[in-house]
Amino acid sequence: MWMRCNLENGTGPIQYVWQHETRSGNVTVVAQGSSSVINVTDVNRNHSGWYRCVATNDVNSESSNRLWLDTIFGPDIPRIDVTPYSITERGYSALERETVSLMCQAQSNPASQYVWFYNNSQVYSGPQFTITKILRMHTGDYACLAQNTYLNTRSKKTISLTVYYSPDGSPSCSVEPALNHTALKLLCAWPGGFPSPSLDWTGDLVQAGKTQVDTEQQTNLQSSTAILLPSENLTPNNSLFRCVGSHPALKQSTECSTRTYTPPAEPVCFAYVTNTQQYLMLSCSWDGGAPKALVWWEGPGGQSKGGQENSNILVLRYGTARSGKPYTCYAKHPLLMEAKSCRLTLEAPVLLTQRRVVSVYEGTDVQLTCNLRANYLPANEITWFNNQGMDVQDTSKYMLLRTSAWTNLTVRDADEMQDSGEYRCSTSNAVGGAEINVTLVVKKYPMPPNATLIKAMYNSRKRSEVELEWQVEGVEDSGGWTGFHLEHQWVSERTKRRGSTNKSLLWMGEDGLQDWYRTVIQDPEGRSHTVRGLTPTVTYQFRIIPINHRTIGHPSPTKTPAEPRYNMYPAVIGAAIGGMLFAAILTVLLLMYIIRNRNNNPRIHDMLFGLQHSQSRENINFPEDEMVRGSDGGVEDIGGSSSPGPAISIPRASSLLTTSPLSTTPTPTTSIQAPPTGDDNEPVSVTITVKATGS
Template sequence: MGAVDSRWALRRPPSLLLLPPLCLLCLGASVPVSKPQVRLSEPSPVEGTSVVATCTVREGTEPMTFAWKHQAPRGHGEAPLGVRERVLLLDPVNRTHLGWYVCSAHNAVNQLSSDGAFLDVIYGPDKPVITMEPPGFTEEGFWASEKEEVTLSCLAASNPPSHYVWLRDHTQVHTGPTYTIASASRAHTGLYTCLAHNSRLDTRTQTAIQLSIYYPPEGQPSCAVLPAPGAVTLVCAWPGGLPAAQLQWEGPQGTGPAALSNVTWSHAATQLPNGSVFTCTGQHPALALPAPCRTTLCAREAPQLAVATARVSVLEGEEAWLRCVLLGGTPPAHLLWLGPQRQLLEPGDSGFMLHPEGSQLHLSIRGADPARHGGTYQCVARNAVGNSSGSILLEVLPDPPFSAYPAVLGAAGTGMMVATVASLLVFQYAARHPEAFPCTETPPATPASDPAQESMDAPVNVTITVTATP
C-alpha cells in the first residue's frame, strides 16, 4: 500500500486508521432514516367511511420498523396504537378516531418521529339532549315555579358544532344552545322543541319536551265539619293550582286519608273525645313550606230548645207570634218550623214570616185565619247527634160582637202576658247556662224591642196584676 495522505489521516478518528478500506465502504452504505411524514387519504372523512394513514420516509437503510400513536383533542398525551406497519387503516372511521396521528420510523442507525397529522372526522348531529336549571322533572318533561328564572340547554354531539333553534308550540322563540326565561309565568307553559343543524353535512335532528309552570292554590286550605246522623265528617278543601295540592288529615288517632284538592274523613260521633284537634296539611311543589288548617271538635250533644208558651190565642185577622229558642247542642243545631199539616214553613207562604235572631227563630202569622192557620205548630232543632221539638197550639178566635169585646180582649191579654212571662224565663235560663251552647260562636242577636232580647245579667222579677171588671 502507498503512503497515506497526512491531511486525511489527521481528520480521521484514530480508530478508523486501523480499518481496511473495504470496511469503510460498508459503513458508508447504512443511511439513517429521514424525518417521517403522515399522509392521510382523507383529512376530513365523514363518520362511517374508510381512511388510510401512511408513514412516508424519504431516506433510510432497510430494514425499518414503524410505530403509531394517537392523541385525542382533549386527551392526556399520546396513546400507542400497537400497529407496526407503514400503513394504518381505519375502516370504518368514527368520532373516536378524531385527533392527531404520529408515526415513528427507525433502523439500525437512528429513530425519528413525525409531526402530528390531524384527522377531523365529520359527524352528527346526534339527537339533542335538553336539560333545565333549576331541575324539576315530570312524566312529560320539566316543571318550574311561577316567577322563577328558568334556563333550558340543548346539546347535540356534532362536528362541526351544531346550530340550535328553539321553538315553543311550533313558533320560534330563540337561537343558540341555551334559552333563558327570566321570570316564568303560566303563559310560558308549552311544548319546547330544540332543532340541531350540522351545516357541513346539512343534517338535522330535534327533541321536544313539555314545560309546565306550577303555581299553588290561592290562600290556605279550609277545614269544615259536616254533621250527619250519628257521625261527623271532616272536610278539607284547597281548590285550584297546578298541579292540585296534596291534602292530608291528621288527628288524635293518627294519620288520616290523603287526596288532591279535597279530602274527607268520617268518624262515629261516639269515638271523638271533647276537644279533639284535627289538622289538614296542604303541600304543593311550588311552595317551600306546607300550609295547614285546624279544627277543634267540642262535646257532642243533641239539641235542646224551648217554646215561649204552649198556647197562643189571637183574634181573627190579627198577627200571631210563636217564639222558639235554642238552648244547646253540639254541633250547632238548625231551627225550623212545621205547620199544622207538618209541612215545612217557608217565608212568605200564606202569611208566614220567619225571624231568625241569633239562637232564636220566631214565627209570625199575619192576617190569622181560623181555617188556614189554626192548629198545632212545631219548632224543630236538628244536628248530627239528634233532634228535639216543641209544640205551640195556635187558636184563632172569630171576631166577636161588640158587646163581647171586653171579655175576649181580657182573655187574649192574659194569654199574651203568660207567654211573655214564659219567654222571659226561658231566655233567662239560656243566658245563665252558656255551657249548653256549642263552642262555635253564634252571631249576636239583632237588637229588638222584644223582652226576650233584653240583658240577662241579673235575675228578672216579674209581677203581673190582672184586674177583671164584672
C-alpha cells in the same frame, strides 16, 4: 381512509409503527408492521387527531411529521340541562317566579348551531335559553334544534317543563252534618295551585275517633279533603279542628280551623197568620250551632213538614188547624244523640172585661177594657166596634191602646146622645173567634139651683160699665153648680135728632131682640161681676144662668141696669172748700203786695199795721252811735253851711223792722221826726223809733 409512509432510502427490513395523538395529548399505537400503508375502515369521530409514522431498521429509527386527521360528524341528539334541576314524572319542573336556565349541547364537527322552540314556536337562538321569573303560563314543551351547517344535518330534543305555583289565600274549613245528622263531615278545601296542595286534618280527632277518608278526597286533584266523625265520640260543647295545607311552591305550611258546638238555647216555636188571613204559619227554629240543626214538624192528621236546616215553617190553610191538638217541632244536631222538641197547642180565644156596664157623667173620658184570658196561638189583635157598629180607629173621639194580650178603648169627652150604647170587642184566630159587649151609660149632671140678679147698675154717668150682683136660691154650700153664664143683649139705642134724645128699638133675631152675648164665670163662689166696654147710647138687659159642668140651669129674669143716684152734698162741700182755698190764696198775695210796696201806699200799710208813735221808743244818748250821712258818705249839714255856731251832727233815723205773718225776713221801715222850729244854734233832740214783730 388510508395513509402511506414514504421513505427516501433505508436498509430493510424496515418496520412501520403508526401513532395516534388525541387533543388531550394521549398517544396510542393504532397499527404496526412492515407495510408502509394503513387502511382504516368505518372512520368515526374517535379517529380524529394527530398521526405520525415511525420507521425502524437495524441501523436507526426515524419519525415523520404529524398529520391532522379531522373527522366531520354530527350533530348528535342534543342534551338539555335545566337549572335549577328538578325532575318529576312529567319531566322538569320549576317554581313560579324562579329564574330557569335551559342549556343545549350536541356533539358535532364543526360545532352545531342551536335554536330553541316553545310549543313549536321559535323563541331563542343559542345554546343557553334563560327565563327570568318564570310564570305558570310558561308551562309547556321546550325543544332544542342542533344544526351542522357543513354537513347540512340537524338533530332535535324536546323536554316538558312544568311550572309549580301555590293556591291563592289559605285553606278553608267547614263542618257539615252527615248520615242524617248522626255524624260530622269535616271539609277542607284549597282550590287552585299546581300541583294540588297537601291537606291534613289535626286537632280533636283523637278523642273523636277519625274514620275513613271520604271518597271526595280522591276527586278534584286532592284540592279538598273530607273525614267523617260519628256522633257518639263527639264533644257537644266545643271542639276545634284544624286543617294544615302545604305546597311545593311555599316555604311554610298554612292552616285553617273550624269549631263544632250545639245551639246555645232551645228550639223556639210560634204561630202567625198572613195579612190576608189565608194561611196559618207554624214556625220553628233552632238558631246557632255548627253545623246547623235539622228541624221538622209533626202534627195531628198528617199535618207535617219534612226536615230543613236551622228553621222550618209548616203552612196550613186558615181554619184547618186542629183545636186543642199539639203540633210538635223536632230538632236534631249531630253533636247530640237525642233530638229536642217544642210544642204548640192551638185554641180559640176567650175575651174578658173588667165591667160589662160602665156609667159616667158627660164630658169625662171613659176607658173600656177588653183582654184575652190567655196568650192564645195563633195570636190576633182585638178589634173594637162603637155603639154604631163601626170599626173603631184612633181619632179625636176615640183612642186605642193595644198590646198582644189586651186592647183598651178610651172614649173622649163622653156625650149622652152620641156615645151611650153597646160597644163590642172582637177577636179571632185560625181556630175560632170570640166577642164581648160593654154597655156605656153617659148621664147628665143634675140641674143646678136657680140664680137671681139682685143688682144691675151703671157705676158712672158714662154708662160704659155695669156692676152686677146675684144670689143662688137654696143653701149655697150644698154645691150643685160649677159656674155661671152671664149674658146680655141690646134692647134699644138712643139717637140724637135736632137736639133731642129719642129711643129706637133694635129688632134682631128670631125672638125680636138681638142675640145674647155670653160671659163665662168659672168661679162657683162668685156673686158679683163688672161688665166693661159697653156702648153708652145702648140700653141692655142682663141675666144670670147657673151651670153644673155641662148641665145648664134656668136663666134668671132679665134686668136692665139702673142709672147711678145723683148726690148734691159732695159737690156743694167740694165747691165750698175750693172757694175758701182760693180766697185764702188771694188774701196772702194781697198782704205780701202791701208789705213790699208800703212806701207807695203808706195809708193802706198804716191802716193794717198801725202808726209809728204807738211803737216802742228808744233814746240814743250817745250821738256818736250813728251819724246821718249823705249819699256820698259825708256829714249832712242841717242848718246850712253859712250858719254860725257849733256844727251839729244829725244821726240817721234807725230802720223800722217789720215781719209779715207769711215771711220770716224783717222788712225795714224808716221813721224820721222833724226837728222843732227855733233858733239854729239850739240843741236838737233826735228820737229813733224801732218796731219789730216776731214770727
